[in-house]
Amino acid sequence: MRVLGMMSGTSLDAIDVALVEFTRDRTDPAVLEARPLHLGEEPWPARTRDALRAVLPPAPADVATWNRLHAAVGDAFAAAAARVLGAHGGADLVAAHGQTVHHDVREDGTVAATLQIGDASRIAAATEAPVVHDLRAADVAGGGQGAPLAPLLDQLLLGHEQPTAVLNIGGIANLTLVGGPEIVAGDTGPGNALLDAAVHAATGEAADHDAALARQGSVDEAALAALLTREPFYARPFPRSTGREHFDAEHVRRLLGEEALAALTLPDLLATLVELTAVTIARAVVPLGARRVVASGGGIRNPLLRERLAAHLAPLPLLDADALGIPADGKEALLIALLGHHAVHGLPGTLALPGGTAHTGARAPVVLGSLTPPHAAPAAGAAAEARGPVTRLRLVPGEGR
Structure with missing residues (x-):
């Protein structure tokens, strides 16, 4: 077929x-x-x-x-x-x-x-x-x-090997644990969504390509702590899901307040949001007992995000899906094709x-x-x-x- x-x-x-x-x-x-x-x-x-x-x-x-x-x-x-x-x-x-x-x-x-x-x-x-x-x-x-749907593909491809956290970083990041005693799946929080919204609001560009702006900034630890502690989503158990209607263009402003947000330069804001994504993903992955993390999605092509995520996951290895023979850039469309196959059968x-x-x-x-x-x-x-x-x-x- x-x-x-x-x-x-x-x-x-x-x-x-x-x-x-x-x-x-x-x-x-x-x-x-x-x-x-x-x-x-x-x-x-x-x-x-x-x-x-x-x-x-x-x-x-x-x-x-x-x-x-x-x-x-x-x-x-x-x-x-x-x-x-x-x-x-x-x-x-x-x-x-x-x-x-x-x-x-x-x-x-x-x-x-x-x-x-x-x-x-x-x-x-x-x-x-x-x-x-x-x-x-x-x-x-x-x-x-209703989300994530990726676990079907993740389980069929990787569920017969060692415990593996399969990560997709799109606008929202999600993970699946396969190969362990039980499948765990859900959204971890923002992937690129907050970063893209901040760049678009300030410059009109769709994204911070190659993290060029974020690399010029420094993480604001107070802002990062506020974004982590004032958002209840991160404490919800799996399975859980979210979307752009929650992590929207006003999310950071709602949590930090107008004055604190205005005090951040754009590079510092972006560096802080990269760290937020890396920290929330790592906090979701590490307790699961995986032996490796296999990643795909547009976010993994952000070099600063990849660096910070690898640092927070260490000593867990962070691998590209391509390294395992799984087409990282085509993985989501492959998933949809698989779901179509399953539906008509x-x-x-x-x-x-x-x-x-x-x-x-x-x-x-x-x-x-x-x-x-x-x-x-x-x-x-x-x-x-x-x-x-x-x-x-x-x-x-x-x-x-």
């Missing part, structure tokens, strides 16, 4: 795309082989990207704005899918995460609702393939966090814990996603043995590697 997986994170830097061919191992059907045919990024239309950034919390938006953006995001994903499939051949299925615009976490840490936009009908029309979408809602309906997209609950805190693991059009599941005629549980994922060389 050829599945096109598509993902856009909170940073809105690009649409990640992975075209993957999935086959069962002939000698062991519990092993699923994934051959990447294409891994890459497709650009957001500038107008759509800017419109999305303009309505991110705390900015207000009305229902008409969201309606138009739902269509525009669908068009952007449709165009990206059509370009890739035109160059690399068709797909049996498209799995599209869409763009998260709101993740509603209650004060007690449970999730009331989650919303990802991007009209799947437009993607189906452009690709002539069925589309699996709305990948988080079923888990939330079952009492789960009736396989849960979340992992079972020993008590029968899901890694997200849901009452049970569930099949994730909705299908558009509803009659077009490509796995409907698959043999029963090809639809059984998957216990391991094997990445095999392909054109996309």
Whole structure:
């Protein structure tokens, strides 16, 4: 089965795309082989990207704005899918995460609702393939966090080895512990979100490229202590999740106050926020008993953040996913393709814990996603043995590697 997986994170830097061919191992059907045919990024239309950034919390938006953006995001994903499939051949299925615009976490840490936009009908029309979408809602309906979804991929790739903390640093950072006595998963807190918001507010740029500004500054220890101690999220147990509506452009101002924030130069603020991300990740990882940390996501390409995270994790080794043969830049799109595969085969997209609950805190693991059009599941005629549980994922060389 050829599945096109598509993902856009909170940073809105690009649409990640992975075209993957999935086959069962002939000698062991519990092993699923994934051959990447294409891994890459497709650009957001500038107008759509800017419109999305303009309505991110705390900015207000009305229902008409969201309606138009739902269509525009669908068009952007449709165009990206059509370009890739035109160059690399068709797909049996498209799995599209869409763009998260709101993740509603209650004060007690449970999730009331989650919303990802991007009209799947437009993607189906452009690709002539069925589309699996709305990948988080079923888990939330079952009492789960709806996030992170990466543990499925992390467990199948690395869960049979030594205890490993698998880290993804996007706008929000999340981790999965696999290979230990129990799977632990959740968001650790901000990844790039606060850094990007501070840079954009001060300079209009999207990010502090190569940490050029942050390296000119020094960590303000008083500000760092305030950001750590005044934020209750960091004390919540796993599983937990959060989003840009919590760690938004006004988060630092709310916690520090106007006067303390104004006293910080931009380089000092950025250096402090890099340290905040490194400290909160390390504090979440170290107690888990992992023997190594495997990282991916845009944040790991920030050289200062990588240095500070490695220092706080030491002596735990911090490894790039690429070093283990896992395509770091394509990992999230690969995950979405895997979730699409599992959805049409009736396989849960979340992992079972020993008590029968899901890694997200849901009452049970569930099949994730909705299908558009509803009659077009490509796995409907698959043999029963090809639809059984998957216990391991094997990445095999392909054109996309």
